[in-house]
Amino acid sequence: MRPAPSGAHRYLAELAWLGGPSPVVEKEVLLEVHNGRIAAVTHQAGPRRDGVVRLAGLTIPGLANAHSHAFQRALRGRTHGRTSNGDFWSWRDAMYGLAARLDPERLLALARAVYGEMALAGICAVGEFHYLHHSPSGRPYGEANVMGGALVQAASEAGVRLTLLDTCYLRGGFDRPLDGPQKRFGDRDAHAWARRADLIEVPDDTVIGAAIHSVRAVDPGSMEVVREWADGRGAPLHVHVSEQRAENEACLAATGRTPVGLLEASGVLGPTTTVVHATHLSGDDIARLGASSTRVCLCPTTERDLADGVGPAAALVTAGSPLCFGSDSHAVVDLFEEARAVELDERLVTERRGHHSAVDLLQAATAGGMRSLGRSGGVLEPGAPADFVTVRLDSPRTAGAGAPGLLDHLVFAASGADVTHVVTEGRPVVVDGAHVGLVDVGHALAEAITPLFEEQP
Amino acid sequence: MRPAPSGAHRYLAELAWLGGPSPVVEKEVLLEVHNGRIAAVTHQAGPRRDGVVRLAGLTIPGLANAHSHAFQRALRGRTHGRTSNGDFWSWRDAMYGLAARLDPERLLALARAVYGEMALAGICAVGEFHYLHHSPSGRPYGEANVMGGALVQAASEAGVRLTLLDTCYLRGGFDRPLDGPQKRFGDRDAHAWARRADLIEVPDDTVIGAAIHSVRAVDPGSMEVVREWADGRGAPLHVHVSEQRAENEACLAATGRTPVGLLEASGVLGPTTTVVHATHLSGDDIARLGASSTRVCLCPTTERDLADGVGPAAALVTAGSPLCFGSDSHAVVDLFEEARAVELDERLVTERRGHHSAVDLLQAATAGGMRSLGRSGGVLEPGAPADFVTVRLDSPRTAGAGAPGLLDHLVFAASGADVTHVVTEGRPVVVDGAHVGLVDVGHALAEAITPLFEEQP
Numbered sequence: 004m005r006p007a008p009s010g011a012h013r014y015l016a017e018l019a020w021l022g023g024p025s026p027v028v029e030k031e032v033l034l035e036v037h038n039g040r041i042a043a044v045t046h047q048a049g050p051r052r053d054g055v056v057r058l059a060g061l062t063i064p065g066l067a068n069a070h071s072h073a074f075q076r077a078l079r080g081r082t083h084g085r086t087s088n089g090d091f092w093s094w095r096d097a098m099y100g101l102a103a104r105l106d107p108e109r110l111l112a113l114a115r116a117v118y119g120e121m122a123l124a125g126i127c128a129v130g131e132f133h134y135l136h137h138s139p140s141g142r143p144y145g146e147a148n149v150m151g152g153a154l155v156q157a158a159s160e161a162g163v164r165l166t167l168l169d170t171c172y173l174r175g176g177f178d179r180p181l182d183g184p185q186k187r188f189g190d191r192d193a194h195a196w197a198r199r200a201d202l203i204e205v206p207d208d209t210v211i212g213a214a215i216h217s218v219r220a221v222d223p224g225s226m227e228v229v230r231e232w233a234d235g236r237g238a239p240l241h242v243h244v245s246e247q248r249a250e251n252e253a254c255l256a257a258t259g260r261t262p263v264g265l266l267e268a269s270g271v272l273g274p275t276t277t278v279v280h281a282t283h284l285s286g287d288d289i290a291r292l293g294a295s296s297t298r299v300c301l302c303p304t305t306e307r308d309l310a311d312g313v314g315p316a317a318a319l320v321t322a323g324s325p326l327c328f329g330s331d332s333h334a335v336v337d338l339f340e341e342a343r344a345v346e347l348d349e350r351l352v353t354e355r356r357g358h359h360s361a362v363d364l365l366q367a368a369t370a371g372g373m374r375s376l377g378r379s380g381g382v383l384e385p386g387a388p389a390d391f392v393t394v395r396l397d398s399p400r401t402a403g404a405g406a407p408g409l410l411d412h413l414v415f416a417a418s419g420a421d422v423t424h425v426v427t428e429g430r431p432v433v434v435d436g437a438h439v440g441l442v443d444v445g446h447a448l449a450e451a452i453t454p455l456f457e458e459q460p
Numbered sequence: 461m462r463p464a465p466s467g468a469h470r471y472l473a474e475l476a477w478l479g480g481p482s483p484v485v486e487k488e489v490l491l492e493v494h495n496g497r498i499a500a501v502t503h504q505a506g507p508r509r510d511g512v513v514r515l516a517g518l519t520i521p522g523l524a525n526a527h528s529h530a531f532q533r534a535l536r537g538r539t540h541g542r543t544s545n546g547d548f549w550s551w552r553d554a555m556y557g558l559a560a561r562l563d564p565e566r567l568l569a570l571a572r573a574v575y576g577e578m579a580l581a582g583i584c585a586v587g588e589f590h591y592l593h594h595s596p597s598g599r600p601y602g603e604a605n606v607m608g609g610a611l612v613q614a615a616s617e618a619g620v621r622l623t624l625l626d627t628c629y630l631r632g633g634f635d636r637p638l639d640g641p642q643k644r645f646g647d648r649d650a651h652a653w654a655r656r657a658d659l660i661e662v663p664d665d666t667v668i669g670a671a672i673h674s675v676r677a678v679d680p681g682s683m684e685v686v687r688e689w690a691d692g693r694g695a696p697l698h699v700h701v702s703e704q705r706a707e708n709e710a711c712l713a714a715t716g717r718t719p720v721g722l723l724e725a726s727g728v729l730g731p732t733t734t735v736v737h738a739t740h741l742s743g744d745d746i747a748r749l750g751a752s753s754t755r756v757c758l759c760p761t762t763e764r765d766l767a768d769g770v771g772p773a774a775a776l777v778t779a780g781s782p783l784c785f786g787s788d789s790h791a792v793v794d795l796f797e798e799a800r801a802v803e804l805d806e807r808l809v810t811e812r813r814g815h816h817s818a819v820d821l822l823q824a825a826t827a828g829g830m831r832s833l834g835r836s837g838g839v840l841e842p843g844a845p846a847d848f849v850t851v852r853l854d855s856p857r858t859a860g861a862g863a864p865g866l867l868d869h870l871v872f873a874a875s876g877a878d879v880t881h882v883v884t885e886g887r888p889v890v891v892d893g894a895h896v897g898l899v900d901v902g903h904a905l906a907e908a909i910t911p912l913f914e915e916q917p
Contacts, residue, residue, distance in 0.1 A: 080861050080869025083818060090812060120856040248811070308872070310807035334872065336856065348808060350767035354705070355547060361540060399577040399793065399876070402902035403909030404537050412537025415765070415791065419856070420877035445859035452860030 012036045012429065013055040015048060016062035016393065020410060022369055022382030026362040028061065028409045036389040039429035043385055056431075058393040058424055060401075061413060063365065064381045065127025065390025065427060066338045067372025069300045070241070070279050070329025072132055073114040073154065077101055077452045079334060091247050091309045098332075099184035103139050104455055110135065111153040113455075116447035118161030119438050120336050124419030125392035127427040129163050130329070130376045132214050132241060132279070134170035134188040136199070141186030148203045155205050162425075162432035162440055164390075166376035168241045169203065170214035171196040171229050173221050177257035188216070193225035197232045208428060210377045212239040215271065218254050218262040226269040239275055239377040241300070242266065245288070246280035246311050263288035272297045277375040279329065282306060282314040289315060293322020298375045302331035303344035313348045317358040326367040327375040337419040338368045346414075361410040393424040469493045469886065470512040472505060473519035473850065477867060479826055479839030483819040485518065485866045493846040496886035500842055513888075515850040515881055517858075518870060520822065521838045522584025522847030522884060523795045524829025526757045527698070527736050527786025529589055530571040530611065534558055534909045536791060548704050548766045555789075556641035560596050561912055567592065568610040570912075573904035575618030576895050577793050581876030582849035584884040586620050587786070587833045589671050589698060589736070591627035591645040593656070598643030605660045612662050619882075619889035619897055621847075623833035625698045626660065627671035628653040628686050630678050634714035645673070650682035654689045665885060667834045669696040672728065675711050675719045683726040696732055696834040698757070699723065702745070703737035703768050720745035729754045734832040736786065739763060739771040746772060750779020755832045759788035760801035770805045774815040783824040784832040794876040795825045803871075818867040850881040 012035075019032040021044065033048035033055065034041060075098060082097045105113070114131075121129055135150050137143050146152070151167055158165035172188040173196075175181050181189040190196035203211055213233040215221045221229070233240040244262045245251055254262045263284060266272055272295040279300045281292065292299060299319050306312065309332070320326060328341040335341075342364040349358040370381025380388040394413060396404055398421045404412035425433035438444050469492075476489040478501070490505035490512065491498060532555060539554045562570070571588075578586055592607050594600050601607070608624055615622035629645040630653075632638050638646040647653035660668055670690040672678045678686070690697040701719045702708055711719045720741060723729055729752040736757045738749065749756060756776050763769065766789070777783060785798040792798075799821040806815040827838025837845040851870060853861055855878045861869035882890035895901050 077860065079873050080865045083813070083868040083872060084865060094813075123856050307804045307808055310811050310813045312811050313808055347764045351764055351770055351805060351808060354767050354769050356540070356551075356767045397900075397902035397906065399580050399901050399905065402905035403534065405910065405913050408537045408541060411540040415540060416536050418875060418877060420875060443854075444856050445854035448856065448859035449854065453862065456862050 014058055014426070015055040016058045017060060018409070019062040019383065020365065021384065022064040022366070024362065024366065026360070026410050028406065032062070034383060034391065036426070036429045039389055041383060041385055041387050041389050044383060060393050060395040060397070060423060061409060062391050062393045064369040064383055065392050065425070066125045066368050067128045067327065067376055067381065068121055068126045068330055068338060069130045069277065069327040069372040069375045070132055070302055070331050071129050072332060073117040073157070074101065074105055074110060074135065076117040076120070076333040077113060077455050078332065081456070091311065094309055101455065102135060102187070103184045105135060107144070107149045107153045109451070109455065110150055111157050112447070112451040114154050114157035115160050115441070116444060116451045117333060118158050118163045119441040119444040119447060122162050122425055122427070122432050123422060123438055123444055124336050124338065125394070125422040125425055126163060126338060127390035127392070127425065128166065128373060128376055128378055129158065130166045130168050130212070130241065132168045132170055134172045134216060136190065137187045139184070139187050141181070141189065147199050151203055155209055158209070159206065160440060162427050162430065164208055164378070164427060166210040166212050166239065166378070167203065167205065168212040168214040168239070169200045170216050171221050171225065172216040173225055176219050177253055193221070193228035197228060200232065210239070211236070212241065212377055214240065215242040217243040217250065218265050219250060223265065223269040226266070226271050230270050233275070239277065239375060240271065241277045241279055242271060244278040244281055245283045246306070248283050251283055261285055261288055263291050267291050267295070274298070277327065280306065280311065280314065281319065282311045284315055289318050289322050292319060292324045296323055298327060298371070299324045300327045300329050300375060301341070301345055302329045303341055303348055304335040305331035307344065307348065308332065308334040313352045316345050317349060320359070325371050325374070327371040328368050339414060339417045339419065342368045343415050361414040364414050365410060389426055389429040391426050392422055394421045395423045471515055471883070472512040473515045474517060475866070476519040476840065477822065478841065479521040479823070481819065481823065483817070483867050485863065489519070491840060491848065493883070493886045496846055498840060498842055498844050498846050501840060517850050517852040517880060518866060519848050519850045521826040521840055522849050522882070523582045523825050524585045524784065524833055524838065525578055525583045525787055525795060526587045526734065526784040526829040526832045527589055527759055527788050528586050529789060530574040530614070531558065531562055531567060531592065533574040533577070533790035534570060534912050535789065538913070548768065551766055558912065559592060559644070560641045562592060564601070564606045564610045566908070566912065567607055568614050569904070569908040571611050571614035572617050572898070573901060573908045574790060575615050575620045576898040576901040576904060579619050579882055579884070579889050580879060580895055580901055581793050581795065582851070582879040582882055583620060583795060584847035584849070584882065585623065585830060585833055585835060586615065587623045587625050587669070587698065589625045589627055591629045591673060593647065594644045596641070596644050598638070598646065604656050608660055612666055615666070616663065617897060619884050619887065621665055621835070621884060623667040623669050623696065623835070624660065624662065625669040625671040625696070626657045627673050628678050628682065629673040630682055633676050634710055650678070650685035654685060657689065667696070668693070669698065669834055671697065672699040674700040674707065675722050676707055680722065680726040683723070683728050687727050690732070696734065696832060697728065698734045698736055699728060701735040701738055702740045703763070705740050708740055718742055718745055720748050724748050724752070731755070734784065737763065737768065737771065738776065739768045741772055746775050746779050749776060749781045753780055755784060755828070756781045757784045757786050757832060758798070758802055759786045760798055760805055761792040762788035764801065764805065765789065765791040770809045773802050774806060777816070782828050782831070784828040785825050796871060796874045796876065799825045800872050818871040821871050822867060846883055846886040848883050849879055851878045852880045
């Protein structure tokens with residue numbers, strides 16, 4: 004992202020939820036911004052001020068999208084047909100086919116447009132779970148981190164703060180080497196992964212984190228290397244876990260442990276670790292995650308799209324795991340929809356309401372995601388990053404919302420299409436519903452995606 | 461609705477799906493409209509024409525919303541708090557509280573705004589399951605159908621074609637009379653219901669249908685009266701069925717039959733009947749509905765919101781029941797979201813993809829809904845009503861869609877917010893995303909809803 008303007012800016016929010024556990028929505032909140040941070044918050048600042056940017060609607064802390072594979076946005080609408088409609092594994096074949104067609108230039112164009120889509124939906128920070136490291140044959144590019152560099156540049160140009168979760172991916176399964184399209188995902192071993200990851204150069208506003216692709220793809224000894232690398236840098240560590248029953252069965256057969264059990268035994272769990280999906284867990288798994296304060300990133304629109312199932316979100320919270328959300332495959336890019344789906348999908352399988360409050364879901368979508376990505380923020384208070392998002396309350400979806408249920412209305416009925424203003428690190432990224440830097444995100448998406456499919460046989 | 465303009469109009473759709481079982485999307489389709497009907501359809505009409513309205517994006521037949529309780533839109537965002545968050549039955553208490561505060565004037569303002577919201581989302585026809593007949597005490601208004609008349613006027617002013625499903629609602633449960641807020645729902649008996657329903661005067665473009673509220677609310681003898689009334693007029697008949705397990709249990713205990721079994725024994729099933737929800741069915745129930753070609757209206761966003769559960773949609777189709785969709789409580793008003801939810805919710809509970817194709821879901825959302833509402837249409841061919849909807853393909857949600865998967869992209873990723881043009885019975889109702897008649901639907905919603913809650917203690 005270009006450096007934040009050094010001058011001070013003042014915003015007057017008609018209504019604001021300032022983040023944190025309180026569901027209170029305040030009127031006429033003046034947010035003063037200096038050098039990318041919030042300098043002052045004045046409550047009941049009065050309805051009119053000169054020299055301020057007025058934010059009509061409800062302003063909240065910036066949203067954090069804790070799990071993204073940006074390139075998978077190109078598959079939207081393209082995996083429901085006959086060849087890839089069966090299950091997660093046949094979907095994965097379509098995804099591998101796409102992955103094989105990407106080079107640094109195409110990844111830059113695609114990711115920039117996808118991060119632009121995120122910005123329009125109110126997302127100020129994203130965690131990119133990045134494993135497209137090498138050339139399709141598996142040979143490193145001349146510049147070893149050119150693909151990661153493309154993601155860094157894409158996020159900067161789209162005005163979204165990036166946590167690049169550089170992913171260790173060493174084998175195709177418990178008893179299989181990397182094969183075919185997987186070859187470009189892999190480093191020779193965990194030490195080679197760590198050496199490459201050490202070389203990534205990023206601007207100040209980018210966080211480098213680590214990821215273990217999964218217990219399928221990384222053996223326990225290598226997991227420990229990744230864990231040490233992350234601990235040494237104070238970096239967040241993410242790992243896919245138990246999205247599919249087949250992964251659990253293979254892990255049990257190969258190691259005698261569940262995936263969560265294996266992560267625990269390998270020292271991977273803990274408060275700076277985020278497990279992604281956590282769909283098919285045993286009671287012991289839930290207890291292990293909660294007792295270690297391991298974070299859980301749910302990706303409910305992807306999990307619904309891929310027929311994964313419904314994870315035990317409420318039980319995880321009760322056990323002690325903070326939640327966050329990710330749009331993952333980008334079947335949908337809308338953190339309000341991710342947030343409500345956590346409650347709504349538990350309603351479907353339990354036939355009861357009331358598993359998660361709106362304010363808890365919003366905290367997960369803001370501060371919870373920021374923490375998972377190794378960042379502060381997610382709350383509007385002096386000293387915090389000046390990340391905030393305004394949602395209009397006069398659209399057909401949001402109109403008629405009333406004070407006592409305003410956060411409920413936001414979580415259960417608003418859409419990314421209702422976001423009008425986004426300020427990220429003090430810089431206006433979205434103004435009146437339009438992206439300031441990219442101009443036409445729809446055009447950018449089409450330009451990036453269409454060529455990827457025109458060449459297919 | 462005001463009469464359709466008598467002059468001819470011509471529209472050139474950049475891309476069009478013309479309805480029916482074929483998933484083919486054609487380029488440059490010229491739609492000629494005369495007196496509210498499609499006069500001619502020219503394929504490959506060429507990219508440029510003078511004197512035509514160009515429709516950029518994908519044009520499809522108008523959507524039909526087969527199940528609406530317009531007034532419940534006021535509850536959006538207001539039932540997730542402590543007092544009404546438990547289950548369907550506690551939600552129903554909040555709904556009853558709202559129902560008690562409505563009079564004809566307020567219902568008109570609210571329903572007009574809600575139908576305006578529907579028009580903006582591409583809905584050309586709606587079925588209103590109407591039971592707010594009398595004054596709150598249960599005494600008929602001086603003009604017995606003044607509440608139904610408000611709905612007719614509201615739909616006309618919002619440019620949505622109405623099927624008024626006048627609902628027979630006689631008791632509070634198998635062994636309970638109507639009580640409290642239910643009193644205004646009830647006529648003295650089924651014959652009194654039929655006499656009142658006979659008196660409704662509506663314009664030519666409104667269809668009068670019948671509804672049986674549920675097996676809880678109408679005894680078998682009275683169901684037969686309603687059935688005869690509908691048959692005598694060639695009118696569609698709708699009935700809520702098996703949304704909740706408690707209804708099934710009470711019906712079995714009181715009658716020894718399941719709700720569907722009781723409907724069958726009472727002669728209610730058949731191809732002009734639509735059962736709404738059909739969530740908790742036995743194998744026999746599914747076979748009965750399919751064998752009688754009874755239509756099934758699923759309302760998945762409401763069923764998810766109310767924690768009803770996931771109905772056996774694919775099994776119903778296989779058995780022989782055509783599907784249609786309704787937004788019911790209007791937690792969401794978006795038929796694309798209803799359509800995809802039918803597939804996605806079955807994915808969640810089966811952990812498999814591929815239960816319904818996009819074209820099947822679109823047929824249910826268009827022609828299926830129109831048939832359920834006693835109407836022709838849902839297909840773009842000469843002689844059909846000129847109802848069509850254009851969805852932009854350059855929004856962040858829809859951009860990048862490609863020819864082979866265009867209908868998949870529409871069903872699985874588009875939103876009501878992507879609708880740019882709506883023509884209903886030949887009349888432009890939505891142009892460039894704005895409602896032609898109501899100007900500001902958000903403002904109308906807020907004006908209608910806010911006063912309903914300000915007076916609460």
